[in-house]
Amino acid sequence: MAGYNLKEVMNKPERLSPGHRMCAGCGATIGVRAVLRALHEGDEAVIGNATGCLEVSSYMYPYTAWEDSYIHNAFENAGATLSGVETAYKALKKRGKLKDDTNYKFITFGGDGGTYDIGFQSLSGAMERGHDMVYVCYDNGAYMNTGIQRSSATPQFADTTTTPVGSVSNGKLQPRKDLASIIAEHNVPYVAQTTFTRDFKDIHVKSEKAIYTEGACFLNILAPCPRGWRYETAEIMKICQLAIDTCYWPLFEVENGNWRLTYEPKKKLPIEDFLKEQGRFKHLFKPGNEELIVQFQNEVDRRWEDLLYRCNR
Amino acid sequence: MSVKDRMSGNEAVAYAIRQIDPDVMPAFPITPSTEIPQMVSNYIANGMMNTEFIPVESEHSSMSATIGAEAAGARSLTATSSCGLALMWEELLVAASNRMPCVLALVNRTLSGPININCDHSDSMGARDTGWIQIYAENNQEAYDNMIQAFPIAEDKRVHLPVMICQDGFITSHAVQNIELNEDSEVKEFVGEYEPEEFLLNKGNPVAFGPYAVSNYSMEAKKAQEKAMEDSKEVIISTARKYKERFGRGFELFEEYRTNDADYIMIIMGSAAGTAKQAVDDLRKKGIKAGVLKLRVFRPFPSEEIANALKNCKCVAVMDRTESYNGNGGPLSSEVRAALFEYKIYPEVVCYTYGLSGRDFTVENVYEIFDELSGVSEGNIDIKQHRYINLRTKEEA
Numbered sequence: 001m002a003g004y005n006l007k008e009v010m011n012k013p014e015r016l017s018p019g020h021r022m023c024a025g026c027g028a029t030i031g032v033r034a035v036l037r038a039l040h041e042g043d044e045a046v047i048g049n050a051t052g053c054l055e056v057s058s059y060m061y062p063y064t065a066w067e068d069s070y071i072h073n074a075f076e077n078a079g080a081t082l083s084g085v086e087t088a089y090k091a092l093k094k095r096g097k098l099k100d101d102t103n104y105k106f107i108t109f110g111g112d113g114g115t116y117d118i119g120f121q122s123l124s125g126a127m128e129r130g131h132d133m134v135y136v137c138y139d140n141g142a143y144m145n146t147g148i149q150r151s152s153a154t155p156q157f158a159d160t161t162t163t164p165v166g167s168v169s170n171g172k173l174q175p176r177k178d179l180a181s182i183i184a185e186h187n188v189p190y191v192a193q194t195t196f197t198r199d200f201k202d203i204h205v206k207s208e209k210a211i212y213t214e215g216a217c218f219l220n221i222l223a224p225c226p227r228g229w230r231y232e233t234a235e236i237m238k239i240c241q242l243a244i245d246t247c248y249w250p251l252f253e254v255e256n257g258n259w260r261l262t263y264e265p266k267k268k269l270p271i272e273d274f275l276k277e278q279g280r281f282k283h284l285f286k287p288g289n290e291e292l293i294v295q296f297q298n299e300v301d302r303r304w305e306d307l308l309y310r311c312n313r
Numbered sequence: 314m315s316v317k318d319r320m321s322g323n324e325a326v327a328y329a330i331r332q333i334d335p336d337v338m339p340a341f342p343i344t345p346s347t348e349i350p351q352m353v354s355n356y357i358a359n360g361m362m363n364t365e366f367i368p369v370e371s372e373h374s375s376m377s378a379t380i381g382a383e384a385a386g387a388r389s390l391t392a393t394s395s396c397g398l399a400l401m402w403e404e405l406l407v408a409a410s411n412r413m414p415c416v417l418a419l420v421n422r423t424l425s426g427p428i429n430i431n432c433d434h435s436d437s438m439g440a441r442d443t444g445w446i447q448i449y450a451e452n453n454q455e456a457y458d459n460m461i462q463a464f465p466i467a468e469d470k471r472v473h474l475p476v477m478i479c480q481d482g483f484i485t486s487h488a489v490q491n492i493e494l495n496e497d498s499e500v501k502e503f504v505g506e507y508e509p510e511e512f513l514l515n516k517g518n519p520v521a522f523g524p525y526a527v528s529n530y531s532m533e534a535k536k537a538q539e540k541a542m543e544d545s546k547e548v549i550i551s552t553a554r555k556y557k558e559r560f561g562r563g564f565e566l567f568e569e570y571r572t573n574d575a576d577y578i579m580i581i582m583g584s585a586a587g588t589a590k591q592a593v594d595d596l597r598k599k600g601i602k603a604g605v606l607k608l609r610v611f612r613p614f615p616s617e618e619i620a621n622a623l624k625n626c627k628c629v630a631v632m633d634r635t636e637s638y639n640g641n642g643g644p645l646s647s648e649v650r651a652a653l654f655e656y657k658i659y660p661e662v663v664c665y666t667y668g669l670s671g672r673d674f675t676v677e678n679v680y681e682i683f684d685e686l687s688g689v690s691e692g693n694i695d696i697k698q699h700r701y702i703n704l705r706t707k708e709e710a
Contacts, residue, residue, distance in 0.1 A: 046385070046513045061524035069513040071384050072523035073377055073407055080374035083367055084339060084381025084389070089514060091336040091365040091387050102516050122377065125370030 004201050012037050013067075015045070020065035021057040025233030027196070027223030028054050028138040032109060034200055035136055035219065036068075038207035045105045046071065046085050050078035050114030053145040054138065076118040079126030079135060082108045086131045105211050106133035112153035113143040116179050127186040127216045134210045134217045137179065140225035148228040152177040155248070156299065157292055159280045160228075170283060170292055175299045183218040184254040190215075192253035192262075195222035196240045202251055202262060209253070222249045230279025242274040247304040252311065259310040268304075271297045315493040315560065322453040322485035325492055326392070326418050326478070327352035329460035331362045332500035335416075336387035336507075339367035339378035341397065344430045345482040346420035349392040372397035376404035376417075383413040384522045386512030388464060390415055394482060395422035398436045402443065408475045409444025410538060411522055414467035415475045417445070418460065421583065421634075422482040423670040431671020432482040434583065435635040437611075438644050444538055446476045446545055447612040451586045453490045455609075456480040458562055461495070462552050464504050469552075472545045474538070481584040483671070495560050503559060546613045566615040568607040569622055571597060575604030577686040578623060580649055581632040582608045585667070585674050589632075592679030603683045614648050620656035623649075627690040628661040630682050634668045642666065642699040661689050667702040678702050 015036040022029045032054065039045055045068040049055045055072045058065040073081040086106045092098050110119055115137040123135055142160050143149040149162040156175040159165040163172040184191040190213040192206040203221065210217040222243055226233045243249035244263055248271060251263040272293060275281040284292050320328065327349050330338070340350035356362045369375045375391045382389040393401065398419060408415055423433040437447060446466060450456040456478065463476040480486055495503075511520045526534060550566065557563035570590050572578055579589050586607035596603045606622055608615075623629055631650075633643025641647070642664030650662055665682060668674045682702070688694035 044516060048381075055523075056525040059521055059524045061526040061530050064521040064524070066521060067519065069515075069519040070521040071381060071513060073380055074403055077374060077377035077404070080339075080369060080377035081381040083369070083374070084337065084378030084383075085385040085513060087337050087339075087365045087367050087378070088382040088385035088387035088389070091363075091382075092385070092514060094365075095336070095363065097386075098514060099516055102514070104514060121370060122374050125374055128370075129367070 004204065006199050006201070009037055009200070009204055015039065015067045016058065017065050017067060019063070021060065022053065023227060025226050025236055026053070027140055027225060027236060028111070030196060031136070031138045031203070031221040031223045034196070034203045035107065035207040038204055038211055039105060043103050043105055044068065045107055048078050048082040048085065048106070048108030050108070050110030050119055051075035052111040052114055054109055054111065056145065075114055077122045078108045078110045078114060078119055079122035082106050082133050083126045083129065083131045086133050106131070107136060107211065108133065109136050109138060111144065112137060112139045112141060112151045113145070116152045116177055124186065127183055127188050127218065130188070130216050132214055132216070134219060136219045136221065138221050138223035140223050140228060141176070142225070142228050144225045144228045153179070156296060157281060157284055159283065165283045170289065178303070180218065180220040187257065188216045188218060189213050190217040190253070190255055193220045193249070194251055195243060195249055196237060197244070198237065198241070206253060209255070228280065231277050235277060239274070239277055242269065242277065245269045246271050246274040246300065248274050248300055250304060250307055252307060259312070261307070261311045261313065271300050315495055318492055318494055319489050320453055320492045321348075321487050321489050322450070322456045322480045323348035323420065323487065324352065325453045325457035326460050326480070327356070328494065329457050329500070330390065330418070331356045332495070332497050333461065333464060333504050334362045334501070335364050335390050337365050337367065337379070337382035337389040338391060339369045339375040339382070340391050341369050341372045341375045341393070343372065343394045343397040345422055345486045346392045346394040346397070346418065348486070349418055349420070372400040373404060376401035376408065379415050380404060380408050380411065380413055383415045384411065384513050386509045386514050388507040390417065392418040392420070394420045395424055395436045398440055399424055402440060405440050405443040405445060407523070410534065412473040412538070412541070413475055414464070414473055416463040416467060417475065417477045419477050419479045420482045420486045421479055429670040430482070432484050433634045433669045433671070437477060437479050438635040440477070441612060441644060444474065444542065445612060446474055446542070446549070446610070448476065448478055448549070448610055449582045449608065450478070450480040450485065451584055451607060453485050453488075454492050454562070456485060457492060457494070458556065458560070458564065461500055461503060462556055464507070465552050466545065466548055468507060469548045472541055472548050474541050474545060479583070484584040493562070499559065503556070542613050546615065549610055564609060566610045566618055567622070568609065570605040570607060572604030572606060572622060572626070574602055576602040576627045576690065577630070577683050578604045578606055578626045579630040579632060579679065579682065580606045580608060580619070580645065582611065582645065583634065585632065585634065588674055588676055589679050592676040592683070595676065596680065596683055601683060601687070608645070614652070616648070616652035616655060619649060620652045620658050623653065623660055624658045626660050628663070628686040630686055631662060631664045633664065633666050636666055636669065640699075646699070662698070663689060663696060664699045665702050666699070672703055674703065
């Protein structure tokens, strides 16, 4: 985006204040702050939140870290709950019950558990009905809040507490579900997949588009979890860069049905580079498991080719 | 001025919803309440009301969206039955604990299985401890009148709790009866404007709903909720009085039908109360001192009032249209016996289960029950405390 200025953007007042109880280095809060920085000054927001780490750590009675109005309802219904809030806004505005100058935006956050799995129906319903809202998934690839159980966002072969690596197990059997594509097939006006890049431009631009595009929009953010992925907290930016440079997590957007790559690595790196940084894949590097890495690479390649095709490349 | 008409119970409730004209109504169809969202959608499609309808993809989402809308500051309601209510069970608790004054029009239907679409009270009775006020109707007129009282009760500052307005599936929801309808303007005036104090869209005063609360705080929240339920009794009574003053039809926590001098009293809820009253009239002609206590408000449960109403009778039949699977009878039986014990009033009590999954309940069944009650009180027969009415025998199968 022309005029993007990292320093300016980073100096905007925080809408998620410090003092919450999320882990140091948690990807979810980095993602939330990045999304909320895309709100224009003077615009109000109502924030929704599925049950998960973010909810239990940011609004613990009697303290809230949220500067905006906020609603947590349950685990599986962040989509439906914000549907109700957004419809109430329409209804009250129509009846002249709100101050005329009030411009509200509706943004809800859910982890991959609350979004890919238990909240999938509610999300799909909200997207299909076209409520003017943004659903943001902070995807850390497992149910981290309950202690690192597998989800449908968990990558193949990851060691989780319900797909533990053992003498006859190599971790999760299935590759991850591609949720951004599934939501794109709802024919909503804007869907994007993003993560944290050095200048935070990709996530900022996509968040702004999602928030200011009328209708139901969806953002999928790769938000690493140092506890679940088992890497040193300070390595988060490196991990994200490897995720996009290996094409494990391609950056793309789908605007009114047009698929577009927003980043193409100059040199596509082998998947080992991403895997070897993380304890959850340690077993893949044991002698005799070379075939598993080949399998992983083949799946990444297949999906990357598929995405290139969709993007007319 | 009231208007005389003929309507089914679903029509009557939809008509009341049009008159209330709430801000938001999310709903998902399920027999036998489907007609309510259908009729509301029709009213909206023809410009007869301003409500925003959300055609959600499940009942869990209908209650979730109702909560979202209510939290945002909009007067909100939904309708459902049976499995729909069961699916939203988690959300019923969230609505009540967040002190959302929303409303649910329930058309009572049995819960699976076997899957069956007919009436019993297993759905609402399963939700009796979710923190909702529950008001039951005997007929279409009461379903209509209760619906109009729902928001004034829910939104009262002493209450701030959700209200469930219950009527019997098919028996009242689909049967057409004569009904008196209020003028639109009078209903609007009675229900009034919703003026929430704290809501999401209150610019300049952001608010957060749905916290995590540790043990240091959570128990007090639940006690405050319980206190509101206790206090709601007075509000339900005063709302009914105001309703009577304006519209002429009066209600109490329960109706006492020929109970003043009664030796035998049947406690019953919903449409079957009409059957019981007819039988009592017949029995009175034969000199049998029978009466009916028709319970209107199940939550909050009027323990003291019920115990007092039973203090002069010899024998009581408690009628449950649901099974508790506890080996001792249904939920109404448990509540009534606890109330009698609490206030040290000890008539003979027999608990009956009737009308499950739409099984007929007739005046003849009521005669039989009163006959048993007189036998029990005179010591002629000794029957099991928990009995089923109108159950087929093996030979009949």
